[in-house]
Amino acid sequence: MVRMEQPHRWLTPFLLWLLTLILWLPGLGNLPLRDWDEGLVANVARSTTGLLPMKWKHSYLNKPPGLHWPMGQLIRTQGKQENVVRLLPALISSLAIPLIFLLRRTLGAKGCERSALLSGLVLMTLLPMARHGRLAMLDGTLVSCTLLLWWGWVNSQTNHGQAFAAGLACSGILLLKPPAILGFGLIVLVASGRTLRPTGRRLCALVLGLLPGVSWHVWHWIVRGDKALLMWGGQGLARITTKVGDGFGWWIPWVEILEGGWPWLLLFPSGISWIWTHRQQTVGRWQLSLLLGSALMVLPLRTQLPWYSHLLWPPISLVCAEGLRELLERGQPRWVPQSWRAIGCLLTILGCVAIFDKTLTIPNLSLVCAGLGLLAGGHGLQNNARRHRAQGLVILLIGWGLALLTLWQSRLWLWELNESWDPRPIAAEIKKLPVNAEVLVEGPIRPSLSWYADRELSRFYQKSSPDDRHWVVSNRHIPDCHLANRPVKGEWQLWQCD
Template structure:
């Protein structure tokens, strides 16, 4: 029989391996491509203004282009600002804190799995599935808040389990773990506001189902109260400083109103997030139905209760919200990974007898092999697309599709021949495919929807005074352009631009057509042109 000491040593080695693999995948080549609009550019600029502030108030009351920034609490912005002060203001320093926290969430998910599963296999496979989920890697590397809050949520669940598990304490809850739950709740709310309340509610519903006696433990609620003190202090300080403006903007418009109203025209049908899962969670989504069936069948077990509450509770909550954005689904992916991990662990137990504690399948479903073969065909099409004769010639992208084609093709063959090696084949192959994608210029494919921002930003930065506002005829404001040029570039209609050109001295315009401004004033100085964008000035260049 394996001793508990040996088991803990093995877990430590696995956690170290998972952390190393995650840090490599999440942090490689973060500087390779520019920040995207909207959130990345905005978060990076808020962090810059914090890092350049002369007093502590710049950190407590952050600003965006000199105006109060009340969209989200500034925890992640503060971490990015610290990275700026340590290593300078760069694309990679803007992305580094979020990437590191998302990487940390991988071994923490394994640790949570070890708390709820009876055996190591489903915990390890689930963590590896989570590590190789495309949307997790993509969004986790961005200068956004979602990877951080998922890390804090997984940590909160782990500490809640440590506090209430009968295996840890037969006498009741452990107070110091309860305090950790409170700290985790505060960190979630200081990252994304009211979303932390929803995630805590999911954790408490799970506790009420799995161990209802611990839900009313005074230690738990005292821990939440003490751990939440920093959160309470921060909100009180904001209310004292901004008054009703903070309530109207931060609490209502940017938080509560998103539940029942559509904010900034970000809406969608109730099945919006199901479509998001269908678009980006392949090929792991192939195993999700089997995993969910096994989870439902095992709903009397702790791990199944957690997965069901997490999946159904969170998916239902975000689906009925009025405002819908693609990254709202991020906290669901660890539950998806757990569900897929259950199916894959059951496959690995295929030749073992049912013990009452494990999961096993009698045989590998043929549909798995068929769907993997279809996904391999998609990879083959992608190779053509990334070839010199395709629409997007790229060596790194071609290697990505090649890895996908070979991995899923071989896995399909193994599944159809009832060979269990398909699991490590998928895990290793998809990790390598994602590594190839992350060193390419295509992992943030939204950048291809608009003009390249860096050359235009350099044109502005080289030819305009610091702090100068630039007006553009572009259809909407691009925060990334403002960040890289270190000037506020604000969008205006043609009529507003013509009025600005005539009545403001000096006026710097970024336009694609200079004809409407040539006859309005005597002087039109063209400062430069890049990618069809003209930077013009309504006075002689001095």
């Protein structure tokens, strides 16, 4: 491990964080909240005025209020615009970039400063990391808490006070997704090995940081009784053995990794080779433990959703950063920049075709920026001179960064919305109805529709429809009902039923 004594040891992680904000925050509010999680999180945040999580006027038992409560405070003071709802999760998620830098630098080994910088740059420019980090969801915040836990514990070997930061990170995890603390704690035990040494001061600092999270769960159990255990069992550990809700199959995390790991995923084999060579050292043992431990936490889950793989990106970034450092220093493996050039050529051609063919609804400018960055950057990284390889990496990063910035402005970055309908026009019509009007939704409930309509909506069942006057949101004609307003854009309309 390396203990940095330079007066400017915090400058690089701070600059990395500022660069992350520049790259992640633009266009934060240019699309409506998506379902499920954004609409659900926003509704819970607005309903939670105290430390007991609520959804509308009902107890919310799925998750603690670690992120919902501060989000609710911000919404009540600054308004319910999309950029306000997403701002706090995005800010906390962005802290993962300086934290992974600090973690890798603390792990040490030759060239650790460069590996730390590359780890931050790789994690910052991964599309899934940036995209999910911008959303009003818990997963990005969970990643930041996880990295704080790992960095705090590694650093506590020489600075016992850092164990307090690790304890605070554990409290954060307990207030976000409680069962995850078991897996992350086990990873720390395995990675620490013989260096665990739970000395008195170190243990006291850790316990002190754990107090907020543990205290809340004890208080929650006192107030709500056995119902408080749902977030540990039915909404937590049960996902390991059973399918909960609308989860998908085992292949989802593999698809997410293959889809979202570009362009850095090609460096994964050489990174693994470097880590395996250094497996007897602290840096190799920790990186292997983080990668395998995170994979064992995600891959075996019977309930799989695309954002569960979010936990895999930090250890993958650490591995790919080692491969990238080898490429910069030795120019190997040469097939990686050659592949980047080929991919860049294809993306540039596809983007140019999309610019002239208006029928293609793809982010053409993003493809052109990414393609040119890979093409020119890959060419530079093939050079025999180290200085030219470094310049090639800078060009690649600029092109990929511009691709992300243009993607946020293309209104296609939240592609789940392309599979459903914009709830805002119908929500505006629902808000015109009396406060006590009964509004139902045919098909799956849309939490975002409830959010924009400012009222809790129930599901409509044809065989058990209410006898009194009610309104139904549907994409088909409802018998004995008529349109309640002028048709809104899209197939889904608001029907009045007497």
